[in-house]
Amino acid sequence: MAELDDGSGAGAAVRLPDMRVSYEAETLDEDSLAPTWHEQLQAWLDVAIEAGLPEPNAMVLATADADGMPSSRTVLCKGLDARGIVFYTNYTSAKSHDLTSTRFASVTFPWYPLQRQVTVRGEVEKVSAEETAEYWRGRPRGSQLGAWASPQSTRVGSREALDNHLAAVERRFADVEEIPVPPHWGGWRVRPVTAEFWQGRKDRLHDRLRYVRTDDDWRIDRIAP
Template sequence: MSEANVAMPSMRVSYDAAALHESSLAGTWHEQLQRWFDEAVAAEVAEPNAMVLATSDAEGFPSSRTVLCKGFDERGVVFFTNYTSAKSHDLAATRVAAATFPWLAMQRQVNVRGTVEKVSSAETAEYWGARPRGSQLGAWASAQSRVVTNREALESALSGIERRFADNERVPVPPHWGGWRIRPEVVEFWQGRPDRLHDRLRFRRADETWTVERLAP
């Protein structure tokens, strides 16, 4: 075993950066998420909008990957992807997902769980227009999650797309691409504390009413 593996059981961090009390919690989950997100941005956390998205297929086999959140409000948390990707197949089959914002540098994480829906075509078009042209062309070129023979095949596909839209000032939205929104049923805010007595405050929805609960760490 490597020295790092041998030392792993003794690797520990003292979580004493902050506390999370019910009295300091925002009135809604999305206001609290906005507060923590703004603080992560101010602290210059790398990729503060990165979140680990967890899905499962129709047989219950799980999968996770990191995606970028592109917005959130009272309706939910939004990200964009290829609708023919593995994650989209999972979401279409089960209609549920979970996502975690891992702000480890701040000894915080936020977990969101709920049902999913596709965002409107207008929302997709608005975000698509803000993407760099290279990212737009890449979305056209990549058959996401499918097996490809080699890197050259991807680059060849991109070259073909560049020629296809060379005379287009604006690249259109691919029909196979768009956004998903996670509509939360549960949103948990986790703040690391000493001696593993972490603060875990959870917003939980029952019908249209939200309650706040403290969970044991």
């Protein structure tokens, strides 16, 4: 059971059913939306950055395997434009296997302090090798080495074994100034079918406005909370 520190030094038990927050910070209406989903997302992301939120570009990526078993994990958004949302990973990872199998994903930006979240769902595609290489060049060297060293999502015998992988990679590239992109590593782009903007409101009557892709354009729907 969770405990709440009331300042007296003694923790008071908190029942999960009793934990709630009243959302009253902002409102969201159709007239306030940007013309496009990506402009609206960029505007909210800018607010999250300016507010000093930790990892404002962090998003929960949800996938499913060929049998329908779902998985979720946090990744970092590293690209945003009219084409979609981009993140980078190991192409042999569990998430990449899921994406290759189903070709669909959902990502959610959970900005709790702002009482906001954005959920984007859609088809996925690998980004071009050129786009991956451009992003790769800006990564810290340690992150580049880690991408070569980690057999992501596979079982490893110990932390020592993983550290040994890294040490071997460090020796391999010790005299290499520009580490190449691993052939098993690159970007995925989520191409939205829907992009929903959620603003917390009082009494759980939250504002939910959703951009929905149509044959030739986008429409905006208000969704009941």
